[in-house]
Amino acid sequence: MSSLSYSQIFLIFFKLGCLSFGGPAAHLVFFHQTFVQRLHWLKDEDYAQVVALAQLLPGPTSSQVGLAIGYLKRGYLGSVVAWLGFTLPSALLMTLLAFIGQQLFPWISSAYFHAIQLIVLAVVFWAFWQMLQSFCKSWWQYLLMLVSALMIWFLPLSYNQILVIVLAGLAGMWIAKAQPQTGSNTAPSFQLEQRSFGSTTLWLILFICPFLLLGALNWTNPNLLAEGFLGFYQSAALVFGGGHIILPLLHQDFVSTGMISAQQFDLGYAFAQLMPGPLFSFASYVGYFLDLTAYPVLNAIIATIAIFLPSFFLIFATLPHWSWLMHQDKIKHAVIGINAAVVGLLLALIVDMGQDYLTSVLDLAFVMFVIVLLKSKLPVWVSLIGSFGVYMGLLSLLS
Template identity: 60%
Template sequence: MQPPSLLQIFLTFLQLGCTSFGGPAAHLVFFHRKMVQQLHWINDIQYQQLIALAQLLPGPSSSQVGIGLGYMQRGYLGALMAWLGFTLPSAILMALVAVLGQRYFYVLNSHSFHVIQLIVFAVVSWAFWQMLRSFCKSGWQFALMVASALFLTLVPLSFNQILAIVLAGLLSIAISKYSNKVTVTSGQSVTTDLPHPKVQKKQAICWGIAFVLPFIVVPALVHALGWSKLHFFTDFYQTGSLVFGGGHVILPLLRQDFVSSGMVSAQAFDLGYAFAQLMPGPLFNFATYIGTLLDWTDQLWLNALLATVAIFLPSFFLMFATLPYWSWLMQQALIRQAVMGINAAVVGLLLYLVFELGHSYLTRWEDITFVILMIVLLRSKIPLWFSLIAGFALYTSYLSFF
């Protein structure tokens, strides 16, 4: 079978980028239906192994699977076309939301902002519950989750969230060695019959070096040349490099980088995050919205582009660096153990955020009732966009009358 052209790859993923609502789990179902069942670009075993590799890596899992799918068809350019098609629709929409939000911010009154805050709280609470059920299945994982949340509360460092993730991974490895066994959930078991990727191992090493370089080069340039605005790039790149567990985890990291520092208002941040739930494609495009609000350069579109590239760039580096070693990675029990600990810490980050937002946003008993109702709607089969818009309209009207 002749591989698809670069244009075919772009158009296929563009269609998915316009229609794939529902988050990473739903995206992977759409990818399977399109790439495996309809187009037959790869088989079931290859697709399952690609998902397993993406789950071991930090970053947006569905976007990484898309990058891998494009690469397996047409190499590096195929990977770029797949990512571009899948990312472009929601990136454009989020940039427009940021521009229009700045222009028409005054239209929203205090009740509207309060309801948006409650919707964000409901979405984060629901994401926390889903991740808790998926990632914390043993006592030591629950302990790491709670310890991570307490660590964020008691250690007021600017990099405490990243430190909590790293420490959780190391503690998880130590726990496995101390107990003389590695606990691996059934969802992480893998087979090893994916054909060897085409990418060369020497190239893979270069991609691995490229992944590490921004952590070293950008701070050096900031210190030596005084290019302070490069910190923005580092913030987005760092988030894309260290986020495990799905798109919702970017919320606490970006909130710490841009809201706590005063670069973006809490109201504008929450407004963008609420709109991000309504968009198809990757939730990581929330970075596009944040980038548009920053004064990185004089051009809003360039700010949006730089933020989008910065948060997705680690995914390219990591996929290209690990594809040749996928079979070795799949067999390393300690790596899978570290990822289990990191996932538990990520749930702890969301737990901390749930308490922080709840303390700030829940001001009356009606708010609690509304949040519970929103979570029930999120659990239902009602389309997410309808649930969020209907909830916003009804509760805003209620607050305006009472």
């Protein structure tokens, strides 16, 4: 392990957490510039392998790359310090916005909320379109995407989204049997402490435990703390891709159940687009409004830990066995199937949001206008704030 101090790791990742705007794809560019080109912590090929591993795992890709880099430099505690540095700025900002929003919420007009809802619809549609192009490249992926959306629409089950994800993974593994074997023969050049499958199995057991223990607790003695923690945990543990992907699951767990209002949820999600660092810090905002305990800030902390905790378990369990994982075609095809399914989850959410939010031709035109801005080279914050100003200006002219 490196002699690099924990404080150095924290400060480097904290700076990245303050400056890394633009979502996971941009974060990975910033990470490459920092850790490959400037600090020379990793070679190009090693960094590419870490990114590939993170993309195989559920949870926030860029945060998991940061965890892996912290682990490679200073082991388990290095991962924790790297995560804390990268996540703290956005988590603090989202918690602060929740506090301010709670005070100002009664004073915000319905027109402001409606504009925010339309902006969120546009952002989700843009994310859907990008993911459709990235995750659906063959006929069976498009089919799986549509079947997943139909299952969400016509199966009113409390766990229908999780069921869709599991079935999509199994479908991908079944399809892998008919595909040519493409397992990578590339082994990482970085040196890891040798760990047996038995020792890293502990991390997989810890990954599974919250599902069993909290699920049993909710069944025998329901309480909001266990229900909320499990909601955040399973949202991150079962979905691949990035922050936009968890939106349908969080919406189902906390908005559909009435634990947070749709207006509060949408307002926080719009703010989250303007934050640096991981989009999963949206959990800090949502947690603030939940009655998990009597203390809103503590609730935000619990939600933040819950949504990132699966990533720690998975990185610690899988990173030492990179070479073995890269030879498992069934695992890779399961991920491909799940990615196609979560695009279907976004499609189902877009249809539901469209039915609720689009009330006029002006609304539809405005959503298309925001999508055009998002597609442009303008910074995201300029597109969102500028489009909000345009919408409110139009309402003033038409009133």
